[in-house]
Amino acid sequence: MFKNFNFKSATGILIILNILIFAVMFLFDSSLSIQTLDAFGAKVNYKIADGQYYRLVSSMFIHANLQHLLSNMLGLYIFGQTAEYLLGRKKYLVLYFVSGLFGSLCSFMINDAVSVGASGALFGLFGFNLYMLYRNPKIYKQVFGNDIIFLIGINLVLGIIDTRIDMSGHLGGLLGGFLISFGLGFKDEKTFTPKHMLVQIMAAIMILASAIGYSNHYKDSEQYNFRKGLDLLTDNKIFEAEEYFKKGYAINPNNQDFINLLEAIEEYRQEIQK
Numbered sequence: 032m033f034k035n036f037n038f039k040s041a042t043g044i045l046i047i048l049n050i051l052i053f054a055v056m057f058l059f060d061s062s063l064s065i066q067t068l069d070a071f072g073a074k075v076n077y078k079i080a081d082g083q084y085y086r087l088v089s090s091m092f093i094h095a096n097l098q099h100l101l102s103n104m105l106g107l108y109i110f111g112q113t114a115e116y117l118l119g120r121k122k123y124l125v126l127y128f129v130s131g132l133f134g135s136l137c138s139f140m141i142n143d144a145v146s147v148g149a150s151g152a153l154f155g156l157f158g159f160n161l162y163m164l165y166r167n168p169k170i171y172k173q174v175f176g177n178d179i180i181f182l183i184g185i186n187l188v189l190g191i192i193d194t195r196i197d198m199s200g201h202l203g204g205l206l207g208g209f210l211i212s213f214g215l216g217f218k219d220e221k222t223f224t225p226k227h228m229l230v231q232i233m234a235a236i237m238i239l240a241s242a243i244g245y246s247n248h249y250k251d252s253e254q255y256n257f258r259k260g261l262d263l264l265t266d267n268k269i270f271e272a273e274e275y276f277k278k279g280y281a282i283n284p285n286n287q288d289f290i291n292l293l294e295a296i297e298e299y300r301q302e303i304q305k
Contacts, residue, residue, distance in 0.1 A: 041120045042111035045127065046104050049149060052092050053100050065145055068093060074135055074146040077258040080246040087135040087242065088128070093147040103149040110156040117163070119218035126211055129234060130155015133207025134200040136241045141199035143254050150197070151204030157183050158208020210234055253279040253286060260292070269296060 037043055052071070060067040069075055072089025079086050094100035115123040134151015160179040164171045183205070190198040214230030215222065249255050256279030263272035273296045280289040 036108070036112070040112070040115060041124055041127075042107060042115050045111070045149075046107055049092055049094070049100065049104060049107075053094050053097075056093070063095060068095065068145060068147055074138055075258075076139055076143055076249060077255045077262070079139055079242075080249040080255055081259075082246075084242055087132055087139070090135055090147050091128075091131040091149050091152055094149070095147055099148060103153055106153045107149065107156075110153070110160070114156050114159050117217055118159075118215060122215045122218065122222070125215060126155055126159055126208060127152045129211040129238075130158060130204045130208040132238055133210075134204030136238065136245075137203025137206075138197050138200035140241065140245045142197055143258075144197070146197045146200060148197070148200070151200045151207070154186075154201045154204030155208025155211075157186075158205045158210070159212045161205075161209050162212035207234070251282070253282045253289075255279075256282070257286075257288060264292075269299060272296070 038047065056063060056067060056071055059071075065073075069078075071093050072086050073093055074086055074090040075083075094103065111123075111127075114126065118126060131149070131152035134154065135146075138146045138151070157179060160171075160175070161183075163175075164179065186201065187198070190196040190201055210230065211234050214227050214234060216224075216227060221227070256275040260272040260275035260279065263269075263275065273293065276289050276292050276296070279286065280293060283289070
């Protein structure tokens, strides 16, 4: 299967990099706990809102288990080679990272759970296939058939059935891949034409506006204050955590978690003052 695969290609390097990072993580902690995923740069919303924007990219190279890694790398192996051939190395890498960013940002804005994986970038490759289908439906169907529509449909259904799957990241990657393909064109097309640059600028604005704008919005949410407070509590910064719990309680006084935590901190304060 891998006989003619070029491991020096951009696709090959991405696969090797993902495998190496997984190996290092596994050696560090074979259970691949949430704490380990966090330490290696998982998508953790409140930390992104605090300015750790690198997590939007680093989370693309982290996988939660071996099955997660293998399924994504198999998809990258199958779809990455064709995309790289048709786009060229540089455009292909732009497609991969922009799609991954769109996936991470959609997950950041919609899904508050810790999230990892190359799925957003992989769905960006599906988005590129949709772009090819849009550009020339007849030739695309002659070469690839209708498999891509079926594959996207199956993955979306699986995402609805399995709540562990980050559907927002998948859909964001698909949208990002389709959009940025209009800003790249194929390998033999000029990159910086007015038409391409308009899409490139639009994509850049969408990424920056989403990252910065939603960060500011998220900081005013009860989720941010709850998770930030818990993190400080874990570090034994009890009274700093209390301030965030108070902010969260002010946003939603009916949240029993804030009530319980504030009561526990107050009991602790009275205990140490005795």
